Amino acid sequence: MNKSENRRPRIGFHAPVAGGLHKALLKSREMNCDAVQIFSRNPRGWTARPLADEEIEQFKIVRAETRISPVAVHCNYLVNLASADNEIREKSIKSFREEIERGIILGADYLVVHPGSAKGACETDGVRTCAESLKIACADLDLDSLRILIENTAGQGECIGYRFEHLRDVIAAYPELNLGVCFDTAHAFAAGYDLRYEDGFAATLEALESNVGLKNISVVHFNDSKAPYNSRVDRHWHIGMGEIGAEAMRRVARSPELAHAAFLLETPQDEKGDDERNIEALRSFLT
Ligand SMILES: [Zn+2]
Numbered sequence: 606m607n608k609s610e611n612r613r614p615r616i617g618f619h620a621p622v623a624g625g626l627h628k629a630l631l632k633s634r635e636m637n638c639d640a641v642q643i644f645s646r647n648p649r650g651w652t653a654r655p656l657a658d659e660e661i662e663q664f665k666i667v668r669a670e671t672r673i674s675p676v677a678v679h680c681n682y683l684v685n686l687a688s689a690d691n692e693i694r695e696k697s698i699k700s701f702r703e704e705i706e707r708g709i710i711l712g713a714d715y716l717v718v719h720p721g722s723a724k725g726a727c728e729t730d731g732v733r734t735c736a737e738s739l740k741i742a743c744a745d746l747d748l749d750s751l752r753i754l755i756e757n758t759a760g761q762g763e764c765i766g767y768r769f770e771h772l773r774d775v776i777a778a779y780p781e782l783n784l785g786v787c788f789d790t791a792h793a794f795a796a797g798y799d800l801r802y803e804d805g806f807a808a809t810l811e812a813l814e815s816n817v818g819l820k821n822i823s824v825v826h827f828n829d830s831k832a833p834y835n836s837r838v839d840r841h842w843h844i845g846m847g848e849i850g851a852e853a854m855r856r857v858a859r860s861p862e863l864a865h866a867a868f869l870l871e872t873p874q875d876e877k878g879d880d881e882r883n884i885e886a887l888r889s890f891l892t
């Protein structure tokens with residue numbers, strides 16, 4: 606057996622930060638996870654309280670102790686880098702720049718962002734606007750330690766990013782930004798990539814490879830979907846209990862083509878123990 610067949614992805618979930626950002630690391634360790642995703646601020650507000658020095662210090666100390674890696678920060682939901690509305694776009698660029706600065710200060714590895722909604726403009730313009738906004742937001746920042754990952758979307762409303770070609774065009778616009786990709790399984794499935802079957806998954810991997818390069822997928826958002834295939838609706842669901850189903854989710858989890866990425870769950874947190882059960886489901890696929 607060669608090395609690649611033995612390889613297993615690092616796993617984790619979007620962990621809560623109530624009581625401090627470091628709590629996400631502690632919770633992840635408690636659940637025997639390798640990696641984590643957090644919000645570094647309120648995900649539904651324009652303004653963010655600056656990070657206090659003690660908060661940053663504590664996060665770094667606990668991270669060194671727990672060795673949780675990689676750490677991904679998910680951008681807040683208001684940012685719309687593709688907006689055709691200048692006021693919204695400017696606010697988004699400012700807010701996204703703050704997200705980058707927070708990510709760098711915290712020593713995070715990745716910042717995950719959706720390409721945005723091109724409402725009022727065509728998709729091609731939306732893609733171009735998104736790329737330009739990213740370029741402006743990153744101006745004069747040292748991105749060496751933090752990689753920005755563009756996430757594929759379900760294509761809900763007028764969101765771009767539901768075709769891998771959109772991600773390709775955003776990434777290709779400014780190679781110097783070294784943008785990577787976050788591949789969300791629930792979004793891809795709802796957008797018309799049929800992960801349920803072996804051939805559909807193989808075609809999806811091929812499309813990822815030819816458009817963005819599999820090696821550039823640093824994070825997989827490992828979510829089942831409550832929304833049906835090709836519905837363009839974004840509804841994450843418990844692993845193995847949704848429309849993608851356990852067999853197909855197992856195939857994705859065991860895929861050697863994605864084993865270099867961190868698999869992070871964003872499944873519903875409705876009842877106590879949901880995260881534990883979903884992590885257990887992912888772990889069971891890998892053993
Ligand atoms: Zn996301």
Ligand SMILES: [Zn+2]
Nearest residue numbers: 756789826871
């Ligand atoms: Zn996601």
